[in-house]
Amino acid sequence: MDIKRKKDLLEIYKNRHPEMGVISYRCRETGEAFLGISKDTKSDFNSINMKLKAKLHPNKRLQELWNKYGLDGFERSVIKVLKYDDPHEDHTEKLESLREQCLAADPNARRIWR
Numbered sequence: 001m002d003i004k005r006k007k008d009l010l011e012i013y014k015n016r017h018p019e020m021g022v023i024s025y026r027c028r029e030t031g032e033a034f035l036g037i038s039k040d041t042k043s044d045f046n047s048i049n050m051k052l053k054a055k056l057h058p059n060k061r062l063q064e065l066w067n068k069y070g071l072d073g074f075e076r077s078v079i080k081v082l083k084y085d086d087p088h089e090d091h092t093e094k095l096e097s098l099r100e101q102c103l104a105a106d107p108n109a110r111r112i113w114r
Contacts, residue, residue: 018042020091021081022099025074025112027065034062035102036112037095041078048112059112 018040025048026033038044051057052066066074080098084091103109 015087017084017087019078019081020084020095021078022095022102023048023112024077024079024102024109025062026077027069028073028075029069030065031108032061032065033106033109034059034112035079035099035106035109037092037099038078039091039095045076061110062112 019042020039021037021041023036023038023041023044024033036044036048048057049071052063055063055067057063057066079102082091082094082098084094099111103111
């Protein structure tokens, strides 16, 4: 790959607008939901799935349910999407506020990460 192509691809990557929002893992059997903030939903779903499959996720209850019911036992979704303009701006506070709204609205929900 030539240098110009590499620079172009790097520029595209730096300026991409990944989907940000509140992600959810809901156990179909128990109704328990685990919510987390995400600055790149696609990437975070992959990361969480890998940790759960490897039995290395830090949330013990989520890991316990995953071990019992597996991938098909969960509904994974993005329940709130954050609209934003600047991908370089820190959106953590806005994402945390969205997550708190979602936690308040669902009595069966808790945080994915403590």
